[in-house]
Amino acid sequence: MVVAVHADFEAWVAAHEAALLRFGYLLTGNAQAAEEAVQAALTTAYVNWERISEADHPDRYVRRMIANAHISRWRRWDQRVTPVAEVRRAEAPDLAGTVAERDAIWHVCRALPPRQRAVVVLRFYEDLDHAEIAALLGIGESSVRSALHRALASMRTALSQEDAT
Structure with a gap:
């Protein structure tokens, strides 16, 4: 049963991966942050795939998971960017x-x-x-x-x- 779930999940990810990454990029505005959010969501989705795959729209469910992963990352205090008064730019190399x-x-x-x-x-x-x-x-x-x-x-x-x- 685990092998069938694994194969079903892999096939679903292969079919939806590009769309999920686009959604993540549009949500975060950053390719790296999008990849991290999608990866976090897919990791959780893999563990719960039997339940998620039975939902009416698994892709909507996973998109919500991506949004939640992004919000969770944003809320973490250590990940927040604190603006500084002045940014010093290093001299550009010749x-x-x-x-x-x-x-x-x-x-x-x-x-x-x-x-x-x-x-x-x-x-x-x-x-x-x-x-x-x-x-x-x-x-x-x-x-x-x-x-x-x-x-x-x-x-x-x-x-x-x-x-x-």
Whole structure:
């Protein structure tokens, strides 16, 4: 009997989940709060599904449960938002500068010889250690360290020349 109730509940949720989430969003005005209210209601509904499924309109019943879950959350003192006199905004990061810096680094990296570029990408993008890079490229660890050293020196020089101009 429990398996049949479980399957019946799963089928009902699959058919009504999107509508319940929309209702929750319209009720709360927030996607996360809507998901929490729907989850709380469905958790309770699962336990009482035999009784709820016998009602004339189970979806109305569950919607009421969602509304009650939202109201209960709102009423809890620790969940209330207390307005402050002044909101201090942190300085926005310089996204344009960050993008320009990354673009310059990638431009310099693309100019490297293939082996050096591969070593730099595997070391700093894929976060592999020297032994893993050596095994992947089929070269010795000392060759990896040497290629990485040369690549970084070349990149520093190229980037300092770009900064000068």
